[in-house]
Amino acid sequence: MKQILTLTLSPTIDKSTSVDKIIAEQKLDCDLPKFEPGGGGINVSRALKRLGVDSIALFPSGGLTGKRLQALLDEENITQHAILTKNLTRENFIVVSRATNEQFRFGMPAPELLPKEEAKVLKVIKELAHKIGYIVASGSIPQGMSDDFLAKVARIAHKEEARLIVDTSGEALKHAVDEGVYLLKPNQSELRRLTGLEVESNDEVEAAAHQIIDRGKCEVVVVSMGPHGAHTVTKDFSEHVSAPSVKKRSTVGAGDSMVAGMVYGCTKGFDLQHIVRMGIACGTAATMNPGTELFKKDDVDRLYEWLVKKIK
Known part of the structure; x- marks a missing residue:
């Protein structure tokens, strides 16, 4: 059976915490921070793991923060292939105000990826491609690429x-x-x-x-529409699927979770309607958890069953 390769060109460590309220020019007492590996493809790999599917996470990794990122992925038993880089892996910061449940997301710029490092990433993809069924390229593109x-x-x-x-x-x-x-x-x-x-x-x-x-450039387009669900289009098929109504606590990782759900459906041989509903279930379930936490499998199963019942 061929494998899944996720590609993250702007990986990060997501550091999240919460405070009573955000007040300018005051020292704010934060909860203990939570550290999680992040970046588009990495989150897809993490989400797939929660669905019981293994993948290979390919990403650049630099300095002490890069080593910490790799250690965090090891803790989640994610198979990884890190390309060592000159520049440090970035960190992002997320703060939730308990008073309002508002989320403040501070995204740091991705460090420049040097031409020789870019070439190494491409070389690894070429070496692995013969045993790969799906390549998932997700997330932003760093400077210099x-x-x-x-x-x-x-x-x-x-x-x-x-x-x-x-x-x-x-x-x-x-x-x-x-x-x-x-x-x-x-989107x-x-x-x-x-x-x-x-x-x-x-x-x-x-x-x-x-x-x-x-134009013959794509077989399937799935347009993410946030709380309004998604619209799926192929050459001879079009369908809008509304997302289930849930209590939203965070949107971090929702899009990546949606991608993971669709990849999961693809590998399990689902038809397109079920593939997209699995994606929506995963994306919606991710919004039910605070900070940078992804979805819980039980929530995905429940939402997916609800969505499937709505198929006409």
């Missing part, structure tokens, strides 16, 4: 008949789509930037997705 890096990954995927799933933004996303991917998961803003079309209504979302699909 070639805009067409993901296009190069797409060419490797095509050559080895691996399915490439992409969840990113900007020029890297455009280049990846131009080369061709299996599944694309943009509405990313879809608007990618196509130049308005995407407020379901009809507009469907038309914008078809602009990509009809």
Whole structure:
């Protein structure tokens, strides 16, 4: 059985805490911080692990923070392939105000990835690709990387008949789509930037997705619409699925959890309707937990069953 490779080009350590309330220019007493590995593809690997599926997490790792990131992944028994880098792995900071349940997210810029480090990442993908069924490229692109890096990954995927799933933004996303991917998961803003079309209504979302699909550059577009669920479009299929109503505590990792749920469905042979519902169940379940915590499997199972009952 072929494996899953997740690619995270801007990994991070997510440090989260909570305070009674956020007050400017005062010393705030925080709870003990919680440290978790983060970044798009890494979160996908972590979420897949919770669903009982193993994957290989490929990412750059630099300095003491990089070593800490690797140790945190070891604690979760995530198979990893770290590319050592000159620059330190970044840290992000999340603070929750207990008084209002508001979440303040401080995202640090991703450190520059040097050309020789970029080449090492690509080399590892080439070496592993023959045994990979799905490559999941998720998260932001760091400074210094070639805009067409993901296009190069797409060419490797095509050559080895691996399915490439992409969840990113900007020029890297455009280049990846131009080369061709299996599944694309943009949000509405990313879809608007990618196509130049308005995407407020379901009809507009469907038309914008078809602009990509009809060029033969993508088989499946799943547009994430936050609390409104997702809209799935293929060449001959279109469906909007509303998300279940839950008490939201945090949105950190929800998009990555959604990707993981869809990858899980793909590997288990689900049809497209069930694949997307598993993704929505995972993404929604992730919003039910505080800070940077991902979903609980029991919540996913319950939400998935509810969504499946709604299939017409």
